[in-house]
Amino acid sequence: MLTAEDKKLIQQIWGKLGGAEEDIGAETLWRMFHAYPPTKTYFPHFDLSQGSDQIRNHGKKVVAALGTAIKNMDNLSQALSELSNLHAYNLRVDPPRFSLQFLAQCLQVVLATRLGKEYSPEVHSAVDKFMSAVASVLAEKYR
Amino acid sequence: MVHWTAEEKQLITGLWAKVNVEECGAEALARLLIVYPWTQRFFDNFGNLSSPTAIIGNPKVRAHGKKVLTSFGEAIKNLDNLKGTYSKLSELHCDKLHVDPENFRLLGDILVIVLAAHFTKDFTPACQATWQKLVGLVAHALARKYH
Numbered sequence: 323m324l325t326a327e328d329k330k331l332i333q334q335i336w337g338k339l340g341g342a343e344e345d346i347g348a349e350t351l352w353r354m355f356h357a358y359p360p361t362k363t364y365f366p367h368f369d370l371s372q373g374s375d376q377i378r379n380h381g382k383k384v385v386a387a388l389g390t391a392i393k394n395m396d397n398l399s400q401a402l403s404e405l406s407n408l409h410a411y412n413l414r415v416d417p418p419r420f421s422l423q424f425l426a427q428c429l430q431v432v433l434a435t436r437l438g439k440e441y442s443p444e445v446h447s448a449v450d451k452f453m454s455a456v457a458s459v460l461a462e463k464y465r
Numbered sequence: 466m467v468h469w470t471a472e473e474k475q476l477i478t479g480l481w482a483k484v485n486v487e488e489c490g491a492e493a494l495a496r497l498l499i500v501y502p503w504t505q506r507f508f509d510n511f512g513n514l515s516s517p518t519a520i521i522g523n524p525k526v527r528a529h530g531k532k533v534l535t536s537f538g539e540a541i542k543n544l545d546n547l548k549g550t551y552s553k554l555s556e557l558h559c560d561k562l563h564v565d566p567e568n569f570r571l572l573g574d575i576l577v578i579v580l581a582a583h584f585t586k587d588f589t590p591a592c593q594a595t596w597q598k599l600v601g602l603v604a605h606a607l608a609r610k611y612h
Contacts, residue, residue: 349590357594427574431593434581441582443517447500 347381490534555610566608573600
């Protein structure tokens with residue numbers, strides 16, 4: 323469960339990204355495709371080469387959604403309701419507990435490479451819990 | 466039979482040469498116990514694990530972290546025979562320690578994040594991909610002798 327402290331840490335960290343959200347989104351996706359090739363199966367229609375506009379735009383979308391989630395941590399279910407429907411009925415990504423896990427891992431790595439020591443165990447824990455909560459909400463309507 | 470390209474081997478050994486095994490091991494294990502508190506179940510006799518500060522400063526955590534990562538170093542010297550390298554440890558984790566192999570995956574992912582925080586820009590996507598492959602294979606080798 324996300325504690326008040328967790329929420330504070332997440333907001334702080336997100337605040338530190340200073341406009342790099344787009345880059346972070348693109349890099350996260352790129353790392354995910356690289357480290358977990360099966361995730362590419364959901365993007366046969368994309369140009370998956372490095373620096374592709376499609377990866378960039380999609381990364382932007384993902385990070386924007388996470389930004390929305392962060393502004394609504396007290397009500398993730400409602401805030402992500404549309405996305406939850408999308409993932410369950412249209413995208414049908416293999417239950418988020420598997421795929422979001424890869425996305426979450428890569429996001430954490432990107433944050434860690436940018437924040438170094440600042441990516442403390444407490445921050446790491448808060449982000450991990452947050453991504454877990456997001457994955458849960460996205461999986462709510464699967465069946 | 467695992468296949469490693471020359472580039473992958475270089476990404477592993479090159480990075481490993483710069484790793485402080487004691488620090489890194491302590492950090493990885495501490496984070497496992499902090500981020501996934503249920504893993505503390507295996508360390509009842511470690512003393513004070515009541516807060517992130519206590520865990521990070523706990524000498525038993527540091528010592529055990531070093532042990533775990535030293536063993537990782539052995540794997541890196543034997544990339545072509547992870548199965549053999551971890552055979553006995555696999556039996557130990559199953560028969561004596563009773564550790565759910567899922568925990569190996571958790572620790573592996575944490576190790577990758579620790580490396581990322583330490584090496585920052587140098588922990589490139591290619592580097593991460595190679596290390597994710599390595600920790601996955603180590604976890605697999607450790608789970609192999611479970612019955």
